[in-house]
Amino acid sequence: xxxxxxxxRAARRMRRRSRLPTILGVAGLVIVGALVFTAVLxxxxxxxxxxxxxxxxxxxxxxxxxxxxxxxxxxxxSEIIYGSRVSLLVGLVAATVALxxxxxxGVVAGYYPKxxxxxxxRGVDVILILPFLPLLIVLAAYLxxxxxxxxxxxxxxxxxxxxxxxxxxxxxxxxxEYVLAARSMGAPDRWTILRHIVPRTAxxxxxxxxxxxxxxxxxxxxxxxxxxxxxxxxxxxxxxxWAQTRGAFLTPAWKWWVLPPGLLIMLASLGFxxxxxxxxxxxxxxx
Amino acid sequence: MTAGTAVAPPRDPAAVRPNLxxxxxxxxxxxxxxxxxxxxxxxxxxxxxxxxxxLVGESGSGKSVSMLSVMGLLSxxxxxxxxxxxxxxxxxLGMSARRLRKYRGKDVAMVFQExxxxxxxVHRVGRQIGESxxxxxxxxxxxxxxxxxxxxxxxxxxxxxxxxxxxPHEFSGGMRQRAMIAMALACEPKLLxxxxxxxxxxxxxxxxxxxxxxxxxxxxxxxxxxxxxDLGVVAEIADRVxxxxxxxxxxxxxxxDLYRATRHPYTSGLLRSIPRLxxxxxxxxxEIPGAPFRVVSELAACPFDDRCPLAGEGCQDALPELDTxxxxxxxxxxxxxxxxxxxxxxxxxxxxxxxxxxxxQAIDTVVSVRDLQVHFPIVRGLSRSRRRAIxxxxxxxxDVVRGQTLGIVGESGCGKTTLGRAMVALVRPTGGTIEINGxxxxxxxxxxxxxxxxxxxxxxxxxxxxxxxxxxxAEPLRIHRLADTAAVRDRxxxxxxxxxxxxxxxxxxPHEFSGGQRQRIAVxxxxxxxxxxxxxxxxxxxxxxxxxAQVINLLADLQARTxxxxxxIAHDLAVVRHVSHEVGVxxxxxxxxxxxxxxxxxxxxxxxxxxxxxAVPVPExxxxxxRRTRLTGDVPSPADPPSGCRFHTRCPVAVEGLCSTxxxxxxxxxxxxxxSCHLVxxxxxxxxxxxxxxGE
Numbered sequence: 001x002x003x004x005x006x007x008x009r010a011a012r013r014m015r016r017r018s019r020l021p022t023i024l025g026v027a028g029l030v031i032v033g034a035l036v037f038t039a040v041l042x043x044x045x046x047x048x049x050x051x052x053x054x055x056x057x058x059x060x061x062x063x064x065x066x067x068x069x070x071x072x073x074x075x076x077x078s079e080i081i082y083g084s085r086v087s088l089l090v091g092l093v094a095a096t097v098a099l100x101x102x103x104x105x106g107v108v109a110g111y112y113p114k115x116x117x118x119x120x121x122r123g124v125d126v127i128l129i130l131p132f133l134p135l136l137i138v139l140a141a142y143l144x145x146x147x148x149x150x151x152x153x154x155x156x157x158x159x160x161x162x163x164x165x166x167x168x169x170x171x172x173x174x175x176x177e178y179v180l181a182a183r184s185m186g187a188p189d190r191w192t193i194l195r196h197i198v199p200r201t202a203x204x205x206x207x208x209x210x211x212x213x214x215x216x217x218x219x220x221x222x223x224x225x226x227x228x229x230x231x232x233x234x235x236x237x238x239x240x241x242w243a244q245t246r247g248a249f250l251t252p253a254w255k256w257w258v259l260p261p262g263l264l265i266m267l268a269s270l271g272f273x274x275x276x277x278x279x280x281x282x283x284x285x286x287x
Numbered sequence: 288m289t290a291g292t293a294v295a296p297p298r299d300p301a302a303v304r305p306n307l308x309x310x311x312x313x314x315x316x317x318x319x320x321x322x323x324x325x326x327x328x329x330x331x332x333x334x335x336x337x338x339x340x341x342l343v344g345e346s347g348s349g350k351s352v353s354m355l356s357v358m359g360l361l362s363x364x365x366x367x368x369x370x371x372x373x374x375x376x377x378x379x380l381g382m383s384a385r386r387l388r389k390y391r392g393k394d395v396a397m398v399f400q401e402x403x404x405x406x407x408x409v410h411r412v413g414r415q416i417g418e419s420x421x422x423x424x425x426x427x428x429x430x431x432x433x434x435x436x437x438x439x440x441x442x443x444x445x446x447x448x449x450x451x452x453x454x455p456h457e458f459s460g461g462m463r464q465r466a467m468i469a470m471a472l473a474c475e476p477k478l479l480x481x482x483x484x485x486x487x488x489x490x491x492x493x494x495x496x497x498x499x500x501x502x503x504x505x506x507x508x509x510x511x512x513x514x515x516x517d518l519g520v521v522a523e524i525a526d527r528v529x530x531x532x533x534x535x536x537x538x539x540x541x542x543x544d545l546y547r548a549t550r551h552p553y554t555s556g557l558l559r560s561i562p563r564l565x566x567x568x569x570x571x572x573x574e575i576p577g578a579p580f581r582v583v584s585e586l587a588a589c590p591f592d593d594r595c596p597l598a599g600e601g602c603q604d605a606l607p608e609l610d611t612x613x614x615x616x617x618x619x620x621x622x623x624x625x626x627x628x629x630x631x632x633x634x635x636x637x638x639x640x641x642x643x644x645x646x647x648q649a650i651d652t653v654v655s656v657r658d659l660q661v662h663f664p665i666v667r668g669l670s671r672s673r674r675r676a677i678x679x680x681x682x683x684x685x686d687v688v689r690g691q692t693l694g695i696v697g698e699s700g701c702g703k704t705t706l707g708r709a710m711v712a713l714v715r716p717t718g719g720t721i722e723i724n725g726x727x728x729x730x731x732x733x734x735x736x737x738x739x740x741x742x743x744x745x746x747x748x749x750x751x752x753x754x755x756x757x758x759x760x761a762e763p764l765r766i767h768r769l770a771d772t773a774a775v776r777d778r779x780x781x782x783x784x785x786x787x788x789x790x791x792x793x794x795x796x797p798h799e800f801s802g803g804q805r806q807r808i809a810v811x812x813x814x815x816x817x818x819x820x821x822x823x824x825x826x827x828x829x830x831x832x833x834x835x836a837q838v839i840n841l842l843a844d845l846q847a848r849t850x851x852x853x854x855x856i857a858h859d860l861a862v863v864r865h866v867s868h869e870v871g872v873x874x875x876x877x878x879x880x881x882x883x884x885x886x887x888x889x890x891x892x893x894x895x896x897x898x899x900x901x902a903v904p905v906p907e908x909x910x911x912x913x914r915r916t917r918l919t920g921d922v923p924s925p926a927d928p929p930s931g932c933r934f935h936t937r938c939p940v941a942v943e944g945l946c947s948t949x950x951x952x953x954x955x956x957x958x959x960x961x962x963s964c965h966l967v968x969x970x971x972x973x974x975x976x977x978x979x980x981x982g983e
């Protein structure tokens with residue numbers, strides 16, 4: 001019975017390995033859920049209006065102001081709570097833009113792999129090769145500082161990866177027999193793509209979407225930190241920007257001015273990345 | 288116990304030979320998370336040394352599972368095995384993993400259906416053959432290689448010395464199966480289990496493999512258990528046969544008794560539903576209704592009851608046991624076996640209504656293909672040169688006539704599927720024309736292709752698994768806007784009843800249906816577009832034997848009713864004979880012979896047609912096979928077809944200096960009969976013709 005014993009051990013090991021993605025996925029969901037909760041209920045959760053000068057500038061944390069105040073006397077806690085709205089909004093909308101472009105390009109390039117497809121994929125290669133941050137900065141500076149521009153710039157830069165993933169799936173789908181069957185029935189290409197190809201890429205697209213959100217949140221923070229975000233909207237990145245300009249990085253104020261937004265950026269990105277990881281494990285278990 | 292039996296003096300050598308393999312009351316069930324599948328329920332059988340035992344059954348009958356348990360290859364869990372399996376008296380069940388490893392390969396070896404997936408693609412063939420010698424015999428690397436060459440030579444691989452270092456992908460399908468057999472024989476096992484070894488192969492190659500196994504068996508004094516779904520293949524070589532159904536043996540006995548004095552309605556139905564070349568063509572094949580099923584609860588009645596014409600009193604009461612019904616261990620598990628009349632009354636062949644009318648109609652060509660060429664370029668190297676091409680279809684001309692069926696037959700790689708796909712615009716022709724109703728057509732796919740529809744080989748993969756059957760069938764209606772939204776449902780119900788499925792099946796998904804039912808759904812979908820021509824690409828070759836006849840009959844019925852034309856593509860001449868009015872034989876992208884059905888089968892003119900016809904197995908034991916001409920080798924690569932007549936490399940009657948240099952053209956020998964062979968219509972003025980006295 002030694003054989004069955006070792007088999008049982010192997011089975012247990014397998015189960016443990018397959019449980020890890022689920023645990024991480026749940027952790028990601030909890031993080032993202034908490035952030036969304038904060039963002040939606042910001043007006044009720046925040047103790048002050050973040051645009052009101054409610055106290056003296058540069059106050060250290062106290063009972064009234066848990067994270068102190070910034071250089072113009074805004075409550076930092078309220079600012080960070082409201083900041084989650086911008087970060088999440090930019091992340092979600094920019095990822096949607098990226099996914100729309102990526103899916104269209106991926107599906108078209110995969111379904112017509114010859115001339116059209118290879119031309120499109122060379123475009124994708126160019127986007128992937130371009131130095132990311134410098135391009136982002138140039139574009140953002142050129143287009144001007146507004147929330148919409150931030151979303152567009154980020155969306156335009158991160159669609160290439162979903163496009164590649166979806167193209168590879170479509171390449172395999174297009175030679176499936178049920179796609180051939182639809183074509184043999186006399187279905188026009190548009191019919192085949194919308195009925196048989198796109199629905200089958202949905203699962204894969206979900207995975208890329210969540211990962212794109214994680215990336216977009218980081219990029220938004222980077223842009224805002226460089227002072228290229230929307231000047232009216234307070235995001236975590238712009239809080240860091242002001243902390244940097246006012247020298248908070250060098251004073252004890254970093255503990256309440258720099259650390260909290262920095263950790264939140266990391267946490268938000270991590271939350272989405274964990275969900276994406278667990279989704280991918282489920283979609284493609286060989287990964 | 289072996290010692291006792293072995294020492295005992297044999298009185299009658301045939302009767303008391305000690306058995307090599309004894310299986311007693313074997314039960315195998317798979318405990319899956321959702322259900323328990325009872326794959327084998329109480330199987331007992333014996334195999335004597337150097338005997339050929341055929342285990343016949345449809346998919347899911349438990350034939351492979353019972354032999355996998357003999358090999359000790361079932362992993363438990365999920366399999367739960369009970370009973371007893373003894374090889375030379377040693378119990379196999381419960382053997383330790385170490386002893387099992389010694390026993391496999393040395394005592395018992397197995398050959399599987401798909402040789403490509405059984406061979407490791409990254410190791411050289413010779414090394415894989417030598418592997419078991421190195422494991423079991425501990426021979427040196429050089430010795431193993433020498434043995435591998437000897438074995439490859441023995442199983443008929445030409446110039447084995449040069450091929451021993453090839454990789455599996457460099458071998459053709461038939462050669463791979465030969466290599467698998469060589470591997471199985473390496474340690475000279477006593478028992479060889481062959482699990483559908485010829486099912487994935489062409490008919491001509493299948494005949495070669497059957498011959499090879501027969502020779503080797505005599506030479507090595509092997510016992511062979513041949514698992515198959517086809518009673519035809521094993522008739523020539525089996526000494527004894529067991530027919531399995533739903534995990535039980537329904538009938539077993541000497542091959543001659545089982546085939547000639549069948550005592551179980553299922554065996555007789557299986558035999559009747561094999562399309563035969565040596566019987567007259569009736570318009571319908573005898574069919575067994577229903578489909579084989581999966582056993583999930585313990586059997587308490589005859590499992591064949593609901594499909595059986597003899598079903599009656601007592602069949603539902605108890606599980607019938609195998610009872611002796613004749614001499615030589617002929618046993619049948621049917622309580623009504625004494626009522627069995629001749630097979631023809633048990634399983635009658637019907638007639639198709641209104642078939643005669645279509646034959647008298649004026650000839651009305653729907654699709655006309657002229658000089659069609661489909662070449663696929665081989666792109667290779669950095670320069671992406673496209674100098675070479677696979678000539679899948681190379682100059683094919685044919686007509687499809689309304690209300691009639693054109694059969695296209697050929698081995699794999701002959702271009703028959705590409706031809707069919709070109710007709711429904713799935714591949715783009717590189718030359719020639721396709722006209723539908725006299726109008727040359729655009730090679731692009733799209734709505735204008737409504738009149739030609741296709742039925743695929745594997746119905747399951749040809750349906751979007753996420754769509755309900757209703758949407759699958761309604762798809763052509765929606766594409767071509769043949770019915771408005773409200774009427775779609777009614778039309779689908781109508782189509783479902785037309786193909787013999789319950790009208791409310793539309794709510795379910797394709798995976799809930801059996802193979803035969805899925806092919807019916809595919810037929811309904813093809814009909815939904817109201818086509819004038821239906822191209823059927825091997826529509827029955829993925830189905831069980833008993834279900835094949837149902838689908839063939841359905842197609843014939845529908846053709847009689849709707850007057851549609853059909854193109855029936857198959858690798859099997861016997862199946863094509865039952866449905867076709869005209870038959871074209873393809874070889875390496877060309878049509879070599881085309882004739883009205885009865886002429887072609889009664890008097891084949893082209894040597895390739897003759898060879899194909901002779902390779903079709905006949906389900907008669909002791910059938911005289913000696914006068915057959917067997918084709919040697921495999922189909923050459925269509926990327927580099929032989930010069931002259933493409934068939935000359937395998938042709939048994941090729942004329943030196945003529946067939947290898949001059950390409951024969953397809954000529955009309957008698958009205959409606961086209962042959963492309965120098966021996967039938969000799970080219971005028973060629974020296975070889977005069978020399979051989981071939982000219983008129």
